[in-house]
Amino acid sequence: MLLAVFSDIHGNRQAFEACLKVARAKGAERFVMLGDFVGYGADPEWVVDTAMELVAQGAVAVRGNHDQAVNSSSETMNNEAQIAIEWTRGRLDIAQRRFLAELPMLVEDGDRLFVHSEASHPQRWHYIRSTADAAKSLISTPAHVTFCGHIHRPALYSMSVTAKMTGLVPKTDISMPLLRGRQWLAVLGAVGQPRDGDPSAAFVLFDTTSCQITYCRAPYDVASAANRIRENGLPHWLADRLSEGR
Amino acid sequence: MPKPMVKPGAVIDGYTIGECVHAGGMATLWTVTHAGIDARLLMKIPRASEGEDPAAIVSFEMEMMILPRLTGPHVPHCYGTGDFAHQAYAVIERISGTTLYKRLPDLPLPYGEVRLLVAKIATALADLHRQNVIHHDIKPSSIMFRDNGEAVLIDFGLSHHNHLPDLMQAEFRLPYGTAPYMAPERLLGVRDDPRSDLFSLGVLLYFFTTGERPFGEGETLRAMRRRLWRDPYPPRALRSDYPPWLQEVVLRCLEIEPDWRYPTAAQLAFDLTHPDQVKLTARAERMKRDPLSVAWRRRFNPDVKPSGARSDLATQIAMSPIVTVALDTAEGAPELNESLRVTTERILATLPSARLACVNVLKLNRIAVDKTLDEQGSNKHIDRLVALRHWATPLKLDESRLSVHVLEAVDPAAALLEFAEVNQVDHVIIGARQGSFRRTLLGSVSAKVAAEATCTVTVVRPPRMAADAGEADADEAAG
Incomplete structure (x- = not known):
């Protein structure tokens, strides 16, 4: 089965629509969303409604730190993120907020694990910045492949049976075999706010039979997404950064 | 986990094991057969049991990732792989002969x-x-x-x-x-x-x-x-x-x-x-x-x-192409040769490791006996080499990046295509056929080269031709 995995949609309707379209065209049969549905972007209602529909049809979704912050003021965030979250809170209805509140922290699916930040302490929202961070996550789970996001920059790590690590910045549209003899941590770039210098929306396709992973990019209408942010009075930097992919 | 025994007659994923033909430090090689595959096959099995060199396992993992992605005549064709969860192996084409x-x-x-x-x-x-x-x-x-x-x-x-x-x-x-x-x-x-x-x-x-x-x-x-x-x-x-x-x-x-x-x-x-x-x-x-x-x-x-x-890797290779410019130094219009030089210069300017092969085709007659010497008695082949070097001089290329070649052929287009193929040329620059120089030797072959080459082809026209291009050139421009 071909999985399409999305992370960090962040209320960016244009980006998420583009990813769904490309993923469906490439034959994706099942969707996984790794959290941070809201925050930063100007269309949280549409994104959450779409996620709820997909989940009702069998998609997997886990909770991100921004999703949690909508329902709790204890999450600490930087100033712009905080402004965006407070704005978002006012936009979502009870059903949408409940959907986010009830999302699981992680989901195990066969020998795969889906989590927003990393697997060792998901509730602490640590970033995977290095092979050492990746090792901590991989050691904490027996899963063959862990999928996470949170850092908005794609990476692929592996750990051998003797705990030797490899790390790689994956190239777009190149399928790679995730060998059975080792464990893998697939860190996804963001759908709604890429920060790796490429403004196009990032997602991943994974073939559960052949264990081939492909990092994909979907170009989308960045200007419209940025305008929506400005029109709604959100911090301008959140709009500006979309066109730079920073 | 239980592992199938690798021995003659055993079957792994449909492959029937034959004899062991090589036992090296990292892996063993077995002949295998498979219903439906009509080729001589080898199964490579890593030494992966306890006490073996861990490098054997890791290097086999690399082979399992790389082999199935390779294509072409310069690598053994890969028919299938099995991973360490069951029995690690790679089945490849058996190349006859020895190393x-x-x-x-x-x-x-x-x-x-x-x-x-x-x-x-x-x-x-x-x-x-x-x-x-x-x-x-x-x-x-x-x-x-x-x-x-x-x-x-x-x-x-x-x-x-x-x-x-x-x-x-x-x-x-x-x-x-x-x-x-x-x-x-x-x-x-x-x-x-x-x-x-x-x-x-x-x-x-x-x-x-x-x-x-x-x-x-x-x-x-x-x-x-x-x-x-x-x-x-x-x-x-x-x-x-x-x-x-x-x-x-x-x-x-x-x-x-x-x-x-x-x-x-x-x-x-x-x-x-x-x-x-x-x-x-x-x-x-x-x-x-x-x-x-x-x-x-x-x-x-x-x-x-x-x-x-x-x-x-891809960037390094792309920065170092072999560029071939096909020139008609004997009969070609000077303005066309100048345009070819301007285009060549522009292409080379961005590629400091590119090398340039200047090629001229000395057309042989199909029937008449060809003489190496022209009417004045000078050697045509050498004259052409000198002319090619002269053409290239203003490019001020380091000598190690430049070569000149005179091909002798009945069919100039076929000769250029073969030169490009044999020498792994990445880019051919060639002058277009010119209305008033219809007999121009290389000009008449640009359409064929552009259509049939396996690499990039740039067809060059002198500036004035762009304005008054005839019908014959218009369809050629599409190449």
């Missing part, structure tokens, strides 16, 4: 024979590099030849794939490979420079032409590290009849600094195919190694240590 290792007792071989052998290996390497793979274990036992003479590279356990995780890099702090053939930058942990393979091929070229290994057989790290600062004896010091052009090629491959080697395997193959076009430098004249003062400066001055790859 180049069998030739070791015959060394040194005649220069001409080695030149052709190594040109074929360089062609195979160029194909591998274009597939984003650096072999990292080029040596006689990794090289075989098909019945048609094409070289086949085998054993990708130490290879680096530019698109895949480098499992070997992570696993071992010491460089894995075959000591006598290992490039100096490998000792510094560099694994992403395709020119490391050119160094190894240079070692092979040196060994096969002199009978001596340029850096000895030392297996210790200390012995291996000497090549970071000590250059080998020039082959001419070992064999007085050693051709200077061949020494130029060998020593360029064996440069300590990768930047001073050939930029691509295709460019090395080009020189080996055209020895008369090799630009001789001080390398060709050298009879002694560098003075100790120079060697010590390298040894104790970290600045001159190899710096390794600065960009990825």
Whole structure:
């Protein structure tokens, strides 16, 4: 089965629509969303409604730190993120907020694990910045492949049976075999706010039979997404950064 | 987990095991058959049980990732792989014949024979590099030849794939490979420079032409590290009849600094195919190694240590194309030749490692007996070579980047296409047919070249033609 995995949609309707379209065209049969549905972007209602529909049809979704912050003021965030979250809170209805509140922290699916930040302490929202961070996550789970996001920059790590690590910045549209003899941590770039210098929306396709992973990019209408942010009075930097992919 | 026994008659994933044909340190090789596959097959099985070298497992993982992605005649075709969860194996095409290792007792071989052998290996390497793979274990036992003479590279356990995780890099702090053939930058942990393979091929070229290994057989790290600062004896010091052009090629491959080697395997193959076009430098004249003062400066001055790859494999190859310009120096319109030069200059300006081959076709008559001498008695072939060089002079190219060729053929388009194919040309620049010079030799072939070449073709027109292009040119422009 071909999985399409999305992370960090962040209320960016244009980006998420583009990813769904490309993923469906490439034959994706099942969707996984790794959290941070809201925050930063100007269309949280549409994104959450779409996620709820997909989940009702069998998609997997886990909770991100921004999703949690909508329902709790204890999450600490930087100033712009905080402004965006407070704005978002006012936009979502009870059903949408409940959907986010009830999302699981992680989901195990066969020998795969889906989590927003990393697997060792998901509730602490640590970033995977290095092979050492990746090792901590991989050691904490027996899963063959862990999928996470949170850092908005794609990476692929592996750990051998003797705990030797490899790390790689994956190239777009190149399928790679995730060998059975080792464990893998697939860190996804963001759908709604890429920060790796490429403004196009990032997602991943994974073939559960052949264990081939492909990092994909979907170009989308960045200007419209940025305008929506400005029109709604959100911090301008959140709009500006979309066109730079920073 | 239970593992199936690997023994004659056993069946793994539909493959019936035959006999064991090789038992090496890292893996065993078995003949296998499979219903529905009408080819001679080999199953490679890693030594992966407890107590074996962990490198055997990791290098097999690399092969399992790389082999299925490779295509073309210069690698064994891969039919399937099985992973470590069950029984690790890779089923590959069985290449008939033996590896180049069998030739070791015959060394040194005649220069001409080695030149052709190594040109074929360089062609195979160029194909591998274009597939984003650096072999990292080029040596006689990794090289075989098909019945048609094409070289086949085998054993990708130490290879680096530019698109895949480098499992070997992570696993071992010491460089894995075959000591006598290992490039100096490998000792510094560099694994992403395709020119490391050119160094190894240079070692092979040196060994096969002199009978001596340029850096000895030392297996210790200390012995291996000497090549970071000590250059080998020039082959001419070992064999007085050693051709200077061949020494130029060998020593360029064996440069300590990768930047001073050939930029691509295709460019090395080009020189080996055209020895008369090799630009001789001080390398060709050298009879002694560098003075100790120079060697010590390298040894104790970290600045001159190899710096390794600065960009990825595909970028490096793309920066170093072989560009061919097809010229009609005898009958071509001067304005067209000028336009060709302007276009060539623009293309080369962005590509400091590109090399330019200027080609002219001397058209032979199908029936009449051709004379080499023209009416005035001068040699047409040599005249054309001189004219090509004259055309190229304003480009101010370093001689090592320029070559000139006169092809003799009845069909100029076919001759150009063959030249491009054989020499792995990346880009052909050719003048368009001109209305008023309909008989222009090369102009009349541009459409065929543009339509049939397997590389990029730029068709050039002089400025004034763009305004009044006739019908015949309009359809050609589409090529």
